[in-house]
Amino acid sequence: IDQGMREAAFARQGQLTKPPGSLGRLETAAVDLAGMQGCVTPGIERPWIVIFAADHGVVAAGVSAFPQSVTGEMIRNFSRGGAAICVLARESGAQLEVVDVGSVESPGELPGVRDARIAAGTADLSQTAAMTAEQCQQALAQGRAAAARALDAGADLFIGGEMGIGNTTAAAALICAYTGLAPALVCGPGTGLDAAGVSRKAAVVAQALKRQGAATGPAVLTLAQLGGFEIAALCGAYIACAQAGLPVVVDGFIASAAALAAERMAPGTRAWMLFGHASAEPGHAAALSALQAQPLLDLGLRLGEGSGAAAALPLLRLACALHRDMATFAEAGVSQG
Amino acid sequence: IDQGMREAAFARQGQLTKPPGSLGRLETAAVDLAGMQGCVTPGIERPWIVIFAADHGVVAAGVSAFPQSVTGEMIRNFSRGGAAICVLARESGAQLEVVDVGSVESPGELPGVRDARIAAGTADLSQTAAMTAEQCQQALAQGRAAAARALDAGADLFIGGEMGIGNTTAAAALICAYTGLAPALVCGPGTGLDAAGVSRKAAVVAQALKRQGAATGPAVLTLAQLGGFEIAALCGAYIACAQAGLPVVVDGFIASAAALAAERMAPGTRAWMLFGHASAEPGHAAALSALQAQPLLDLGLRLGEGSGAAAALPLLRLACALHRDMATFAEAGVSQG
Structure with missing residues (x-):
């Protein structure tokens, strides 16, 4: 497990335009997959x-x-x-x-x-x-x-x-x-x-x-x-x-x-x-x-x-897509709580 | 709600090649949608x-x-x-x-x-x-x-x-x-x-x-x-x-x-x-x-x-696809329990 990628993915989740943790298990699934695939934005293509x-x-x-x-x-x-x-x-x-x-x-x-x-x-x-x-x-x-x-x-x-x-x-x-x-x-x-x-x-x-x-x-x-x-x-x-x-x-x-x-x-x-x-x-x-x-x-x-x-499988894919494609607070100009 | 279609969909679920009820909520979702859409094989296209x-x-x-x-x-x-x-x-x-x-x-x-x-x-x-x-x-x-x-x-x-x-x-x-x-x-x-x-x-x-x-x-x-x-x-x-x-x-x-x-x-x-x-x-x-x-x-x-x-949504679509595309016991030549 790539702990560095896991941490980077966790940090990314905290920057996405949503209250922290509000995507629940979809957040943790993306973070887990990031650690497993050794990639900050994991995906399931095959x-x-x-x-x-x-x-x-x-x-x-x-x-x-x-x-x-x-x-x-x-x-x-x-x-x-x-x-x-x-x-x-x-x-x-x-x-x-x-x-x-x-x-x-x-x-x-x-x-x-x-x-x-x-x-x-x-x-x-x-x-x-x-x-x-x-x-x-x-x-x-x-x-x-x-x-x-x-x-x-x-x-x-x-x-x-x-x-x-x-x-x-x-x-x-x-x-x-x-x-x-x-x-x-x-x-x-x-x-x-x-x-x-x-x-x-x-x-x-x-x-x-x-x-x-x-x-x-x-x-x-x-x-x-x-x-x-x-x-x-x-x-x-x-x-x-x-x-x-x-x-x-x-x-x-x-x-x-x-x-x-x-x-x-x-x-x-x-x-x-x-x-x-x-x-x-x-x-x-x-x-x-x-x-x-x-x-x-x-x-x-x-x-x-x-x-x-x-x-x-479709939920894991949605987790990856949200993690990869959502805007960050900075990108979207949205105020953080 | 079209009760006739609901019942027809329920009957179809009982003929598909799986133990009865073994797809749980995916079965009931398909049956519910059949009653709502008035169609024995419901779908979510739009x-x-x-x-x-x-x-x-x-x-x-x-x-x-x-x-x-x-x-x-x-x-x-x-x-x-x-x-x-x-x-x-x-x-x-x-x-x-x-x-x-x-x-x-x-x-x-x-x-x-x-x-x-x-x-x-x-x-x-x-x-x-x-x-x-x-x-x-x-x-x-x-x-x-x-x-x-x-x-x-x-x-x-x-x-x-x-x-x-x-x-x-x-x-x-x-x-x-x-x-x-x-x-x-x-x-x-x-x-x-x-x-x-x-x-x-x-x-x-x-x-x-x-x-x-x-x-x-x-x-x-x-x-x-x-x-x-x-x-x-x-x-x-x-x-x-x-x-x-x-x-x-x-x-x-x-x-x-x-x-x-x-x-x-x-x-x-x-x-x-x-x-x-x-x-x-x-x-x-x-x-x-x-x-x-x-x-x-x-x-x-x-x-x-x-x-x-x-x-x-993807789960509801899977429920519809399973309901529509699985083989029946008769079609597949599989023994019923």
């Missing part, structure tokens, strides 16, 4: 969105309102441009890439989709480690490779999204392990479980945590035990973005679990993250709190795919 | 922004952190394109018009500014009625005329903004009168008063309410007693938009006071309003509650000028 998709063995425990086939069906929907994130990417002029890191059945060759399947879904994390250590490294590497492609293409902002039936269970397990919170406080309805379903999910997560033992091992081991291919890929991408100085907008519940894993594995990664939205999934607040994050939006979204981060 | 500017006699009581000269200076800044709302309008491709309904000193002829000065500022509302009944009618008529220009130009969404040093005091007085809340609960720092200044402001509002007597008269009389030219103009514009079926996005504290006046004067006006943001000005919550309004954004803005409504 946003890059990657969706990592994978399946989860834990769906066998009955933790999702949707059948597992939806993961592959949604990969096809991404390819055809019909999913929410496709619409958001088009509206924002963002590049969109889909990486299949482990769907149960390969959806076949599809335009815009990279086949990088590590396995046909993870193992059931309530019974055994979700990934082997090697598989987890492969997924992290897929994330790093995606960040490298974004950088090669000149991206100035990175959004990672995910798709994977069952992945709120894996994300909840990770958040519990990293924060020490009880499963009942972190598990929620996901795509639409009823109260009995949420209780079952919490029991499944409790079983996984018990199996895994006290979460005292290295953060990467916890990720392999309880995560998923797409979560590990997001984690790898976040770490690579931070190392390269590319700002990230973190999406909702699952992305925040990956962000938490990234910060535990590579402390300092958090400094390169902005947070798009507060998810309707109740456990998101715990992950945000652990990351000391205040998201921009709170619209009751709970879709994933990077949709909450992509929805925040 | 947003229209009007800033009403005027001065306030009550600044003599020491209720503002900025000098009164700033109103005229900011009118010039609007004309030159340097203010926050100018940047937001440009970024959103919105038409922007400025109407001077009563600055203390005319800033002279300026491009993009209509000179419609009713008087050189209002009278001091703590001592006497802010406006005569006739002046209040003139200001309401200026608002109606602005709405008519927007409609003539084919606008499909209306945003009203305001500028006027001292106008958080007038807005607070109106909100107190309409809701019965005590001044201490509604008055806040505005452009930047310290705690002593806020107390002074609350005392000034209490004096005005006492002078005016129990707020049992017609709503329009309360508006004349305690309001301002720009607030009455906003009120007239909102009523005219509702009567013509043009959706409105209400901005922050002052605009919400005008919205409250509009709903009290012409019940049903509220149905044509969306709410852009929750202001950092503490009394805004009271006005929103009285209007049963849940704003889209909560970014700590407290600038006025319509900036919080304009910042919500």
Whole structure:
């Protein structure tokens, strides 16, 4: 983070024709981006969105309102441009890439989709480690490779999204392990479980945590035990973005679990993250709190795919435009208070 | 409101490839706009922004952190394109018009500014009625005329903004009168008063309410007693938009006071309003509650000028794009939960 540019941007905000602080989070977002991009007037010209998709063995425990086939069906929907994130990417002029890191059945060759399947879904994390250590490294590497492609293409902002039936269970397990919170406080309805379903999910997560033992091992081991291919890929991408100085907008519940894993594995990664939205999934607040994050939006979204981060993109752009284009008191001949 | 279109839009949302309700407020915004625009797939192609500017006699009581000269200076800044709302309008491709309904000193002829000065500022509302009944009618008529220009130009969404040093005091007085809340609960720092200044402001509002007597008269009389030219103009514009079926996005504290006046004067006006943001000005919550309004954004803005409504514009557009362009389960061959 370029603290000098951050301070220069902060000073500029104080000179713009408005009461100091009156643009609230739009001011702080511009100042944060100035520090990240190392530029007193930051901008978002080339946003890059990657969706990592994978399946989860834990769906066998009955933790999702949707059948597992939806993961592959949604990969096809991404390819055809019909999913929410496709619409958001088009509206924002963002590049969109889909990486299949482990769907149960390969959806076949599809335009815009990279086949990088590590396995046909993870193992059931309530019974055994979700990934082997090697598989987890492969997924992290897929994330790093995606960040490298974004950088090669000149991206100035990175959004990672995910798709994977069952992945709120894996994300909840990770958040519990990293924060020490009880499963009942972190598990929620996901795509639409009823109260009995949420209780079952919490029991499944409790079983996984018990199996895994006290979460005292290295953060990467916890990720392999309880995560998923797409979560590990997001984690790898976040770490690579931070190392390269590319700002990230973190999406909702699952992305925040990956962000938490990234910060535990590579402390300092958090400094390169902005947070798009507060998810309707109740456990998101715990992950945000652990990351000391205040998201921009709170619209009751709970879709994933990077949709909450992509929805925040126009606000970040407005923040940059205001910061760059407003007149100063001196330029406009306006009296200061 | 076209309830049939609202229901058709709601049904469409249930068919799009996402868990039902998972786009949260972006779903309800699209459904609300469908009912307002009478179209199953609403859109925002021609947003229209009007800033009403005027001065306030009550600044003599020491209720503002900025000098009164700033109103005229900011009118010039609007004309030159340097203010926050100018940047937001440009970024959103919105038409922007400025109407001077009563600055203390005319800033002279300026491009993009209509000179419609009713008087050189209002009278001091703590001592006497802010406006005569006739002046209040003139200001309401200026608002109606602005709405008519927007409609003539084919606008499909209306945003009203305001500028006027001292106008958080007038807005607070109106909100107190309409809701019965005590001044201490509604008055806040505005452009930047310290705690002593806020107390002074609350005392000034209490004096005005006492002078005016129990707020049992017609709503329009309360508006004349305690309001301002720009607030009455906003009120007239909102009523005219509702009567013509043009959706409105209400901005922050002052605009919400005008919205409250509009709903009290012409019940049903509220149905044509969306709410852009929750202001950092503490009394805004009271006005929103009285209007049963849940704003889209909560970014700590407290600038006025319509900036919080304009910042919500891209989100409303994303809501329309998602509603229009996402694939249905049937189109995409995705299984429903």
